[in-house]
Amino acid sequence: MKNRVGVLVSAGLVRIEEHESPKPREGEVLIKVKAAGICSGDIYAFKGLPVWFTLPAPFGHEPVGDVVEVGPNVTGFKPGDKVIAIGSPAYADYLVAKASSVAKIPSNIPYEYAIGEPLAAIVNVIRVTQPRLGDYVAVVGSGYMGLLLTQALRGMGFSELAVFDIIDDRLKLAKEFGATATVNPTVDDVDKVTKELTNGNGFNVVFEVSGNPNGVDLATRIIGRRGRLSIVSYHSLPVQVNFRIWDAKGIDLVMAVPARSGEEYATIDLRIAAKLLERGVFNQEKLITHEWRLDQLQEALEYASKKPKEYIKGVIIP
Numbered sequence: 337m338k339n340r341v342g343v344l345v346s347a348g349l350v351r352i353e354e355h356e357s358p359k360p361r362e363g364e365v366l367i368k369v370k371a372a373g374i375c376s377g378d379i380y381a382f383k384g385l386p387v388w389f390t391l392p393a394p395f396g397h398e399p400v401g402d403v404v405e406v407g408p409n410v411t412g413f414k415p416g417d418k419v420i421a422i423g424s425p426a427y428a429d430y431l432v433a434k435a436s437s438v439a440k441i442p443s444n445i446p447y448e449y450a451i452g453e454p455l456a457a458i459v460n461v462i463r464v465t466q467p468r469l470g471d472y473v474a475v476v477g478s479g480y481m482g483l484l485l486t487q488a489l490r491g492m493g494f495s496e497l498a499v500f501d502i503i504d505d506r507l508k509l510a511k512e513f514g515a516t517a518t519v520n521p522t523v524d525d526v527d528k529v530t531k532e533l534t535n536g537n538g539f540n541v542v543f544e545v546s547g548n549p550n551g552v553d554l555a556t557r558i559i560g561r562r563g564r565l566s567i568v569s570y571h572s573l574p575v576q577v578n579f580r581i582w583d584a585k586g587i588d589l590v591m592a593v594p595a596r597s598g599e600e601y602a603t604i605d606l607r608i609a610a611k612l613l614e615r616g617v618f619n620q621e622k623l624i625t626h627e628w629r630l631d632q633l634q635e636a637l638e639y640a641s642k643k644p645k646e647y648i649k650g651v652i653i654p
């Protein structure tokens with residue numbers, strides 16, 4: 337079977353190569369890709385910013401598809417199973433993934449709304465941050481990841497679940513997904529609103545999901561004494577923080593990122609994500625705003641790099 341693979345040759349340049357489709361070896365599963373999420377990490381790499389892989393590289397790591405073949409000693413999967421996986425390269429017709437990083441999903445969820453790797457990341461974020469019942473929780477940034485996080489935090493029994501962003505349409509979605517309050521720092525008085533929402537104490541738990549140094553500053557400002565600051569975003573460039581305020585508030589810092597959890601995120605968290613997708617905790621219908629074909633990968637990344645306001649998350653449909 338022929339297999340087209342998207343390769344990021346250098347900053348700003350994608351090439352589609354043609355290879356024979358790979359064979360699953362021991363413990364591996366061959367997946368026919370039906371949709372692959374465009375990750376902001378891929379966009380950073382396309383823009384020439386430092387990421388976790390070096391160029392040239394076949395890329396994309398958020399595949400959804402159907403199992404076509406299983407390698408020796410693989411149990412639990414058979415051809416035809418609809419699955420999410422964490423594996424690369426996802427911008428391709430076929431990919432081979434470790435069976436341990438693959439999870440079955442129900443057949444009624446459309447492929448493009450089932451993107452699973454970001455959901456596993458969100459599961460990981462909450463399980464390592466461990467917010468408690470009754471906490472005053474803030475989410476800084478309501479892009480794709482911030483909104484998914486809001487969906488997952490909904491119903492966990494917090495005193496407040498406040499979402500901060502500078503785009504009002506995103507805040508509207510956050511409200512729909514369970515935010516108890518939304519704050520736009522370009523319009524609202526952040527200190528006053530924070531005081532009102534938290535009885536003057538500041539937030540116990542702040543998730544920084546903005547991917548922007550301004551978001552880190554905002555998180556530093558709204559967090560309360562002994563608060564837990566959970567860094568969810570991938571920051572490609574060095575960020576300057578005000579240690580004097582962190583010091584004064586005596587905060588706890590959690591790097592709630594996949595690198596911290598390693599294997600657990602690709603295995604346990606992915607399976608939890610699949611279950612929560614089935615339960616309707618995650619719903620990506622309003623989050624997937626753009627779709628492109630594999631041969632439009634160059635165009636897709638050029639568009640997404642510009643961060644248009646109406647763009648939340650794009651997928652590649654081979």
Ligand SMILES: [Zn+2]
Nearest residue numbers: 375398453454
């Ligand atoms: Zn990703």
